[in-house]
Amino acid sequence: MPNITLKQQQNIHRTVLDNGIVVIVVENAAADIIASRLFIRAGSQFDPPNQAGLSHLVSAVITKGTQDLSSIDIAERVESMGAQLGADAANDYFILSLKTVAADWFEMLQLAGQILRSPSFPDAEVDLERYLTIQTIRGQQEQPFSIAYKQLRQAIYQDHPYGFSVLGEEATVSTLDRADLEHYHHTYFRPDNLIISIAGRINSEDAIKQVEQVFGDWQVPDTPLSKPSLPSPIAQPCQVTTAQDTQQSIVMLGYITSAVQEADFATLKLLNTYLGNGLSSRLFVELREKRGLAYDVSALFPTRQSASTFIAYMGTAPENTETALVGLVTEVERLCSQQLSQDELQVAKNKLLGQYALGKQTNGQLAQVYGWYETIGLGVEFDNLFQQDVTKVTPEMAQAAANRYFIEPYISLVGPAEAINFLS
DSSP states (O other), X not given: OOOOOEEEETTEEEEEOTTSOEEEEEEOTTSSEEEEEEEESOSGXXXXXXXXXXXXXXXHHGGGBBSSOBHHHHHXXXXXXXXXXXXXXXXXXXXXXXXXXGGGHHHHHHHHHHHHHOBOOOHHHHHHHHHHHHHHHHHHTTOHHHHHHHHHHHHHHTTSGGGSOTTOOHHHHTTOOHHHHHHHHHHHOSGGGEEEXXXXXXXXXXXXXXXXXXXXXXXXXXXXXXXXXOOOOOOOOOEEEEEOOOSSEEEEEEEEOOOTTSTTHHHHHHHHHHHHSSTTSHHIIIIIIITOOOSEEEEEOOOOSSOOEXXXXXXXXXXXXXXXXXXXXXXXXXXXXXXXXXXXXXXXXXXXXXXXXXXXXSHHHHHHHHHHHHHTTOOTTHHHHHHHHHHHOOHHHHHHHHHHHOSSOEEEEEEOHHHHGGGO
């Protein structure tokens, strides 16, 4: 048996194997299903600017062959068990996802071990996935929301990898080849950079033994784990526009805010919920229901390992573009000048915590949440800490956070030239 450390929180067990692999097991016997998430601490934030999209391309190709199995072999194995297998890349992590009945889980874990440790990255598959990615990027260039979000993201983050889409840019993806994927894999796919999160009908002792059987002989390389030096966002608000002959204008505000580890994270999640989450949110009620300005209106605050952004946006008729921008700015600034009432804040808390609970219903969701928290350095304890932090937020705390971050927005507009020229 490996030399392990063990933490237990209710039915959640965290174990570290000798070679550095972190294993998280959530025992949940409600259904005869086991879901697994195998996280690599990498993601698109580790893509060099001239290779933006590299993580995504690795995720698209990694399940298409190993040293011993072709893409057809892998597909047949998965389908013969009625299982699910997929890979993806996000800003802060790379992930291989598995889902199967409990009886087949160990066989799927063995397959995952081959995929993670010895992918072949066939040239034909690299060429195909690169082509498909470029087609997706081109398609996004015709979508007003995607254009507005891209130019806002680039204005805020500049050369930081968060400034690029996870898909990358056509110019960078076009240059990627098999050697680039192999180098990425050699650099980041190692046991001391792997978190395996498992949820379902399995006890922690059996799960750890089986993970050890598949991954226990994977040795840590002699070279230290490479971590890129990331630039800081340039906090210089500006206005960016793209003229496009569209039937609606996209109006978007962005503010640089906190990373997930910082004290204001839960408060900003609450403000996001109050302002733009759902049909009862402030933006929806005030700007769509009462004033009829919006086709679509919302706010988002992504959870990020580095500095995140708080974004409010609206789709509106071109003739209402300037009015819509003023309305969005007014509603965000209201959070700075006027405290939320206790009732308003409590409604936002109930909504946020209710949605958070609903996001942990399935084994797949449980494996995702706890593995993700571990990957970005929060640990499984963050599940309880976040909920406690939300309940502690006061109207004074909410207003103070708004005044710290909602000072001057980055503004992004996309729409007909005559509708957006008031910013020029």
